[in-house]
Amino acid sequence: MTRDDTATDGGTEQRIPDEMSLDELREEIQTIDREIVELIAQRTYVADTIAQVKDEQDLPTTDEKQEEQVMARAGNNAEQFDVDANLVKAIFRLLIELNKVEQRENR
Numbered sequence: 001m002t003r004d005d006t007a008t009d010g011g012t013e014q015r016i017p018d019e020m021s022l023d024e025l026r027e028e029i030q031t032i033d034r035e036i037v038e039l040i041a042q043r044t045y046v047a048d049t050i051a052q053v054k055d056e057q058d059l060p061t062t063d064e065k066q067e068e069q070v071m072a073r074a075g076n077n078a079e080q081f082d083v084d085a086n087l088v089k090a091i092f093r094l095l096i097e098l099n100k101v102e103q104r105e106n107r
């Protein structure tokens with residue numbers, strides 16, 4: 001994503017970042033950070049439901065094949081948005097581990 005792309009999203013109200021004050025830019029970051037946490041929470045809630053299904057079907061918590069697919073998708077999405085694929089994959093590794101801890105607590 002380029003600096004100009006940032007200007008087209010809703011939060012910046014069509015203004016280019018150079019015209020925004022430091023406080024405004026930090027408010028933008030604050031909003032994004034909240035959205036990230038909300039999405040992590042949503043991902044974790046889905047994992048809770050997956051844990052119930054796995055429990056009913058007597059499946060193990062860890063599904064390595066699925067994890068590989070999630071990691072590959074993360075890398076592809078990172079490339080699509082021009083961010084460091086290794087960094088994004090490291091974040092997804094943590095998200096998967098978070099889910100597994102959550103799932104083990106719920107079955």
Ligand SMILES: O=C(O)C(=O)C[C@]1(C(=O)O)C=C[C@@H](O)C=C1
Nearest residue numbers: 050061062063066067070096099
């Ligand atoms: O898809 C699943 O089976 C999940 O439990 C979700 C998830 C993930 O966080 O993406 C977590 C643990 C599994 O090993 C694989 C994937």
